Amino acid sequence: MLTDFNFTIPYWVFLIPYGIIMLLLTIFIVINLFHLLHYAFMSPVAIFTTFLLIAGTVFILFVFYYFLSSFDWQREISFSNSNINSFYPF
Amino acid sequence: MWLGRVLSTPLPNENVVFYLRRHWFTFFLETVHYLLLLAIPLVFAWVVSTYLPERWLFFFDGGLKEILIKLVVSIYYFAIWVFFCTSWIDFYLDVWLVTNERIIAIEQRGLFNRIHNELHLSRVEDVTCEVKGVFATLFNYGDIIIQTAGMEQNSIFREVPNVYKINEQIIKLADTWRKNNTSNTIRQSHKS
Numbered sequence: 001m002l003t004d005f006n007f008t009i010p011y012w013v014f015l016i017p018y019g020i021i022m023l024l025l026t027i028f029i030v031i032n033l034f035h036l037l038h039y040a041f042m043s044p045v046a047i048f049t050t051f052l053l054i055a056g057t058v059f060i061l062f063v064f065y066y067f068l069s070s071f072d073w074q075r076e077i078s079f080s081n082s083n084i085n086s087f088y089p090f
Numbered sequence: 091m092w093l094g095r096v097l098s099t100p101l102p103n104e105n106v107v108f109y110l111r112r113h114w115f116t117f118f119l120e121t122v123h124y125l126l127l128l129a130i131p132l133v134f135a136w137v138v139s140t141y142l143p144e145r146w147l148f149f150f151d152g153g154l155k156e157i158l159i160k161l162v163v164s165i166y167y168f169a170i171w172v173f174f175c176t177s178w179i180d181f182y183l184d185v186w187l188v189t190n191e192r193i194i195a196i197e198q199r200g201l202f203n204r205i206h207n208e209l210h211l212s213r214v215e216d217v218t219c220e221v222k223g224v225f226a227t228l229f230n231y232g233d234i235i236i237q238t239a240g241m242e243q244n245s246i247f248r249e250v251p252n253v254y255k256i257n258e259q260i261i262k263l264a265d266t267w268r269k270n271n272t273s274n275t276i277r278q279s280h281k282s
Contacts, residue, residue: 011157018161025165025172031201032175039183039196039204049182053175060171064164071157 008076108188113231
């Protein structure tokens with residue numbers, strides 16, 4: 001027998017898996033940086049590449065933050081069995 | 091030359107003859123692939139917004155659909171950046187050094203695989219080169235395979251420029267090394 005349920009999920013919940021994936025990718029960038037600093041002999045190319053890698057990553061993350069911060073992450077999706085049509089994520 | 095990390099302990103009278111990396115065109119080809127991957131969502135967005143504007147407005151209405159699309163697209167672009175950086179590191183950290191005494195091969199394969207192979211010229215048995223493909227033929231780059239005596243692993247220089255010239259030079263270096271050392275051994279045996 002189904003019991004009545006009615007709950008809501010805020011939009012920011014989607015930021016959790018997003019954050020995990022972005023964190024994993026950032027770890028890859030850190031490992032790349034480690035390789036560059038540890039194994040590459042410090043030539044001008046290596047120094048420039050290191051700078052580019054850090055600057056590029058910071059720039060990309062800043063752009064994403066800029067675009068994603070414009071959303072209202074407190075908005076909610078509601079789930080309810082009394083009115084199944086209340087689930088309108090799309 | 092910046093050889094501190096590669097040739098940290100040079101042998102007496104050791105001189106660097108070749109300092110090799112993969113041909114720049116191989117990295118250029120990889121960059122073109124990444125640029126195509128970058129362009130795919132942009133082209134798709136342009137096609138939908140131009141030819142299907144009602145669909146575009148349906149998806150980009152400021153709601154959850156738009157949020158999810160932007161999250162996925164940002165992950166996609168960040169992943170391309172990360173893999174592009176990894177490709178560059180892979181390219182940049184592949185180094186082959188030929189000296190008048192030995193051959194040093196350092197290869198970075200992905201993020202967690204690094205190979206450092208050192209081979210003395212006395213162990214060189216046979217050197218072959220392989221130029222495969224249109225671009226390799228046009229830009230004169232390819233693989234050099236150095237076969238060794240005994241159970242040692244063959245050394246492979248991947249996609250290096252001027253393959254034929256380097257191939258020839260390595261054979262000459264190995265021959266010169268053998269001649270010099272054979273004559274030294276004969277001299278020493280005469281003295282004793």
